[in-house]
Amino acid sequence: MTNFAPLKNTNFIRALQKQPVDRTPIWMMRQAGRYLPEYRAVRKMAGNFINLMKTPDYATEVTLQPIRRYDLDAAIVFSDILTIPDAMGLGLYFQENHGPKFKNPIRSEQAINNLEIPSHESLSYVYQTVSQCRHELNGQVPLIGFSGSPWTLACYMIEGQGSKDFITIKSVLYSNPKILHQLLEKNAKAVVQHLKCQVEAGAQAIMIFDTWGGLLSRAAYQEFSLRYITFILDSLKNQLGVRSVPSIVFTKGGGQWLEEMAGCGANALGLDWMTDLDLARQRVGSRVALQGNLDPAVLLAHDSVIQNEVNKVMTSFYGKQKDDTGFVFNLGHGISKETNPDSVSVLIEAVHRF
Template identity: 60%
Template sequence: MFPELKNDRFLRALQKQPVDTTPVWMMRQAGRYLPEYRASRATAGDFLSLCKNDQFACEVTLQPLKRYDLDAAILFSDILTIPDAMGLGLYFEAGEGPKFKHQIRTKADVDALPITTDTDLDYVMKAVTTIRHGLNGSVPLIGFSGSPWTLATYMIENGSSKDFRHIKAMMYSEPETLHALLDKLAKSVISYLNGQILAGAQALQIFDTWGGILSGPMYQQFSLLYMKQILDSLIRDHQGKKIPVILFTKNGGQWLENMAATGADALGLDWTTDIAEARARVGKNVALQGNIDPCVLYAGKEVIEREVENVLAGFGHGTGHVFNLGHGIHQFVNPDHPKYLIDAVHAQGQKYHSKNYGDLDALNGL
């Protein structure tokens, strides 16, 4: 159905298989820092029109791959597609980010919500298939979803928040209501991600953007529990190919052991977690993704190359590392600068891998 994959470096690293050099992609690699993206968005009319038209979604997904030697593409969409499909009416307010026409604040609101299926988001599935064909086997395609906790924060807070007072009030005063919402979201995410796999996604990432605002016990109960539920129900092999899953909790470095125990293939690290320490703690069980500070891209070529080397050296020899930013690329980054980072990863990364694909990995017990 799809062209044969030519560059599987990213998928191999996620499965801790030998690679020739460290693979790299960037969260939010298709975005407002690129002039061609801004032109496409202007033509489409608005952000949601980009997401809901498979040709536009394919166009902007491929834009960074035409500029940079990336090892993976990521579906161009938004984490809030599921709440939108539940009937909350997603829209974007200029300068304020995402908003909903209907917010969730009561048990009755939760009870009224449907559990979505992949057919409720068929425009996303169509985009996945269109992008796979558009990639023509050049690199793998990553599908994604927000975590149930992260989706719930937006639904209850009605957008971004500084103090998360509404969802935390529900968590402490009406935990059963919040658990009911998270369960519906987990079931919806399972259907959504499995639909993306069937449509052509070759790896998945779960974005737990707001998991790090929780205390340890609350993270276990209200975020990690539901991500584990999702991982237990995903298609992990499709048409003879393993579908690796990356779990990314921003500011979640203190919970790496618990995250690794979910069955994820890789953990995303933000820049506040030391990658050497992370590898020592969980690196025999999972691959690691990350974790340079996105603000490094505001610096010049020499600084970027130095900071790339620091991250590569921190991980050390052997496979199981996918280089990435510690969070999404910033809007005001000079579009020439990501090339410095990507080229440095590929050039400097070679010395951390055996020319014979695996000798150093064997020496390091991987």
Template identity: 45%
Template sequence: MSQTLESNKTTLKNDLFLRALKGATVERPPVWMMRQAGRYLPEFMEIREKYDFFTRCQTPELASEITVQPIRRFGMDAAILFSDILVIPQAMNIEVQMKPNFGPYLPNPIRSQQDVDNVIIPQVEQSLDYVMQAITMTKEKLNNEIPLIGFAGSPWTILCYCVQGQGSKTFDKAKAFCFTQPEAAHQLLQKITDTTIAYLKAKIGAGVNAVQVFDSWGGMLSPVDYQEFSWYYIQQIIDALKEEAPVIVFGKGCWFALGEMANSGAAALGVDWTCSAANARYLSGGKITLQGNFDPARLLSPPEKIKKMVKKMIDEFGKDRYIANLGHGILPNIPVENARAFVDAVKEYKM
């Protein structure tokens, strides 16, 4: 384990999140929320009115400010760097736009072997240097109060966007590419994997305390296809990073793979809201830290109801080997006081 990581751990004033990742006995579970840095906060909306999406990602001063906004407001136990999973394909010579009221748009999707051949494995320290600068600035702002999480999309999830060209409910073109041109698909997945490993290693070197891999579209695949087109590559990422920093894997809709995930070397597994605490503990073997699984839409419930549901969620998962979180990213229409109720309920938890 690197000295950088050890020094980060020993100087943090609140290391509850890192202790939970190690499986230590804790006084209460740590809490953070996926997509906590962003669109439900009025102070974020002020920045969004002035700068477009990728300007926010690529300007270290803005990315670091957005990262710490929710921490100032709610005092979560971990911060997650404001960025996007699609900075990786951008660095790989694939054009990615973020269209307002539409989402990601790739004008030249990858559909052939020639397209795959044109994809580069970049020098991430150069092409994604703005991310490393944002980490440095964020660490200064956090002042060793809490850990900082870095993240990346899973290779399969990145492939979905690169081939489909936009978001989708089925990712039919992405699946067709994998099933009709498997050799080209695996070459693309390996290029994404190699880039992701280098990227996350650079993030750890820059100071993040843990990393999370988001397999947002893993649940689109059958269990057999998941092994071939997604898990095989996530396992490479875990193997390359686990000695340097804790790795959290979140696969939306991937409950069927929790058993294998639990024996992968990952420090924790994210669980979405369609998988109960009891099933998640059973399927994962009961010995690994789990993270989740509050339905993001349930944050629309009244604050008192949210607090009761959060207590029930923690009771069901158990306070140890558990990180309180949502089952996916926070929705943009969540009232600020409801987000506060979620965080406060975890911080006030008693057996």
């Protein structure tokens, strides 16, 4: 591993490990994104999202933009959860106003059998970006690497694009679970390798985005999503050993399964805005740290509303419990592209001032 500058702001890492901090750390999902004019300028230079993501110089620049602008406590590498299926040959592309799509979605058991775990070289642009970001951050804040969960990746791989209900993959789940497990096993092995390579390249924490886990029933969530997330985290701890880094698992819509999620091996659980922080703390106790969970739409409101809603979230976590460790402030999902950049400053100042 390359020699990097020592970390100056350790609050985010300490919070994940449930250690005391001198202020509540904050970062935002999608903090490098379309709400920033400087991001839009680089996106225009890159020509399209794929070039932006796959060119380490561009990806590093947009990773660092929110860190330059705001007093954030962590950076997250600019990439996409669909890099793995793209490297498997599914042909990722982005259609304007329609999001990600695949040219070669999975439509048969044979297609699953033909999938191979991506090589290091096929995703080397991600690892180059991680190392470049880590060097350029120069220890200012920690860097987060990430991946999609096996279930969420499978949703896109089988549907070929985003969906409101993902009915195609859910029909496979109930009609032919065996072949779905074959796909999830391959995805899980690919995610282990991808996250391990990001850590070796310099990532100081990792996050698994289980964006579509909340679509499942309780039993299906445990069998088709959480089981594989647990496998990933166990495998990483075994493979990385002393280099193992703290981890966050975020299942959108997963607030009803917090007790089960707390046993998956993650240091922290990310919560969406539909989950009450105080009740979440009572349910998981001191087993894990919590991250969340302001509704991103709050940032579209007046400054006084933002400050008030921040105080509600903070009070929900700190208000009744004696243990005041283990909290990272974040949004309950990604920041909206309509957000005024000045509103983010109001948010961050309110969190740090509480």
